[in-house]
Amino acid sequence: MTNSVPPLALEAELAFVPIGTLRTEAGADITDVTIAYQHWGTFRGDPHGANNIILVEHALTGDSDAADWWCEVIGPGKALDTNTWCVISTNVLGGCKGSTGPASTHPDGQPWGSRFPAISIRDQVAAEHAFLQELGIERVHAVIGGSMGGARTLEWTLMYPEAVSTACVIAVSARASGWQIGIQSAQISAIVRDVNWHGGDYYTTGTTPVDGLAAARRIAHLTYRGEQEIDERFGSQAQRGENPLGAFRRDDQRFAVNSYLEYQGLKLTQRFDAGSYVTLTEALNRHDIGRGRGGLIKALASSEVPTMVVGVDTDILYPYHQQEHLSRNLGNLLAMAKIVSPVGHDAFLTEARQMDRILRNFITLSTPDGLELGTAYIGDEYYI
Missing domain, CATH: 1.10.1740.110 (Rna Polymerase Sigma Factor; Chain: A)
Known part of the structure; x- marks a missing residue:
């Protein structure tokens, strides 16, 4: 297959890609689905193989403007250097910032409202995968996300491992806990x-x-x-x-x-x-990577994508022991990092210096030379 350049919109421009009908994990159909996205940086490489795409996943009330809500780490010269990397971020399926959700117009001309089906994290990832395919992108260098974005990142590594070279999962668990x-x-x-x-x-x-x-x-x-x-x-x-x-x-x-x-x-x-x-x-309530995969431990062990896990020591929502559980059981752990902060869960958004160092280390480890040089980190925990 010959290399080609994906038909990306202008840099930072909010653009929309129709992906057709999506059948949810639970068996409902969402028709005429559109996924909104933005990107920063110039695409380089093979859309079907090695390239410089980093897919950034937003949290619950985030959106596709990752260069705004994560401005400390995305941009020229920053950890996710847009002079080097092509950073893409979508608005999640079910959201309200351009992608199809309850407020969107149903094919009958009225809002979806209560007719919008319940969706899972897997449905969100399936929609995003279809979005990339519409752009002719079959593989990305990395997927990075925190909180709900971390759940999506984790599902990417299990649903479409052939499409992801590396991943960075931040401040999330393998499944939703009772709490x-x-x-x-x-x-x-x-x-x-x-x-x-x-x-x-x-x-x-x-x-x-x-x-x-x-x-x-x-x-x-x-x-x-x-x-x-x-x-x-x-x-x-x-x-x-x-x-x-x-x-x-x-x-x-x-x-x-x-x-x-x-x-x-x-x-x-x-x-x-x-x-x-x-x-x-x-x-998020439905998040459970072990569902249909033989349970959490078996699902994590089956992971083949080199994955970095990041947690926050004071996180109340996704306590650090849940990231330790991921690191102990992932089949291909790249590294483990802890953010030390009084801020709690939101520290991955607010602790700019620590996230800068963590993501720079991830980028180093996620390149071929980095994987070779970084073997000493694999399975170990380091502190920033």
Whole structure:
């Protein structure tokens, strides 16, 4: 097969690729699926073999603009150097930033709403694989992702190992734990109990379940940040000018941490769709790489893609022991890294210096020379 250049859009431009009908893992059909994406850097190499494509997977409420939300590590001269690498990032299936999701238009002209099927992490990866094939890309140098993006990265290595040369899985587990399902289901409950949810068909009502979405974000944000960081920042202080210690509890008399969480909830309602939040959170609940593969240990052992695993020492949502479990059982562990931070789960987004060093090491190890020189790291843990 002769080499060709994939028909990528202009650099950083939001573009859309139709992939047709997707049959979900559970057996439902999503018709006329479109995947939105952006890219940075110039493609080099063979789209069917060795090339310089790095596929970056976003987290739950992220989007395809990876050069924005991960600006510290993507760009010229940075860890994911766009003078060298062609970085591609999609908006996930079920999202609300250009790819087909609950807010998208159904073929009948109305929003999908409640008719949008429940999807899994595997469905997200299947859609992304179809997207790459539409561009004529059969293989990528690396897939990198954190949180929900890490779950997608892990599934890439098991669903399409022939299409991935290396992978970097950050701040995620091999399956959703009972605790994760419980806390994520509480977020879903906050949204679906909002009077404006309308069973998921609120798109034509003129109202949106903003209160439910904001409440879900407040719950979630406490799992994204570390207990130490939250306490050091706010402790039991009152919000300035308010008194939460009065004779009667009042909504307008808050602790400082409550004001902060309300702000985080409001911010999300201004940029994200509640239907997508429910859809993507449910996909995380269904995350289990052992399903249909003989269990977690057998599935991990079958992995052939050289994979780096990264965790955060204070992560409440995906505790570090879950990344240790991955590293002990993966069939082809490239390296293990720990981010040391009071921030918690979000540290892979906020600890720029540590992530820069980790990803630079990953890039070194993921090249042919790096794999040879980096054998001393395989199976070992290093600290930044």
